[in-house]
Amino acid sequence: MKLLRAALFSLLAGVIFPPQIAQAQSDDFPTSGDDYQGEDSHSVEGRSDEFEQEKENGPKLTDADEVLERLATIRDECQPAELYRIDCLAERLTTLEKSMDNLVGYGEARDILSDTANQLREITQNNLDQDRPRARLESTDGSFRSKSPLSAVSAANERRALAQAVAVLAEAETRLLRSAESSSRRAVQYQQIAAALGSNKVLLRS
Template sequence: MPQVVTRLDQMQALCVGSGAYVVDCLAERIEAIEADASNMAGYNEMHQILQQAAKELRILARNNRDPLQPRAKLSSKDGQLSSRPLVAVAPSRRRAAQTQAVKILQEAETKLLRSSTQSVERANQYRQVAQALGSNKVLLRS
């Protein structure tokens, strides 16, 4: 579980300078983290919440894509690479898409916090994941 929180915290390193690609960058990073989390026994609900958030962000990026921008793979200074080419959001739709992306992350945070009632240890872990996920909303407000 600590690796999931760490990886969520590290999303900013790849997505911070991604500009028009930020929505799909967040989707791709959450997809990668969710794929790793899917192997963790007893965390099905977290897996489903992350999977849904990633899917919604990816659809949001695609529905608002900029046809003038190529799909692009990103890399960060700390060695992270996007696992797939990312879609840019059109400038005229960027603010609305980023506002919607914040709502998607907030909804995932809320779901994680509500799902954390199973045990004290699991509740703390879900809260950490929710907090780490929520910390990435700053990327959408810049």
């Protein structure tokens, strides 16, 4: 009889208290310190962050020639954007810069591309068309889609905004060429990046 009562009590305890038991098991898990998160938690989290960044900015670049290729595609990607062209160029440069963080020795180039994108974005904001909605640019074949919505400059201010954007690209070219002079090891690559970036002035003059 005593054994039967003990068995019933154990059964009831299992039914009534499972949440507290589960919590106790979690709290009692052996750790090596207060910040313990499991052996693989950081690596899993790191892989997740890396995946999200790659999905957002495209695959990480592993060769300087890929920078040139990406710069060369901007004209075709942003040409249809019309009044959104300047912001499209800014968005493309930002995306490119973020995908370069695995390239060793291109920190100055990344800084220049980032600064250039910010200046172009500021030009758009200073000449903003308040009546046009922000929009994502997408190619008809689906091979390209802007990572973020783009803003348009007003038609009345377009000529002035484009001239300002051309001046910003020219300044970026000069900075890249100066960086080439101070780094004999990367001189040719910086010169090529300057030329590829400068070629997009055609986009802003068309």
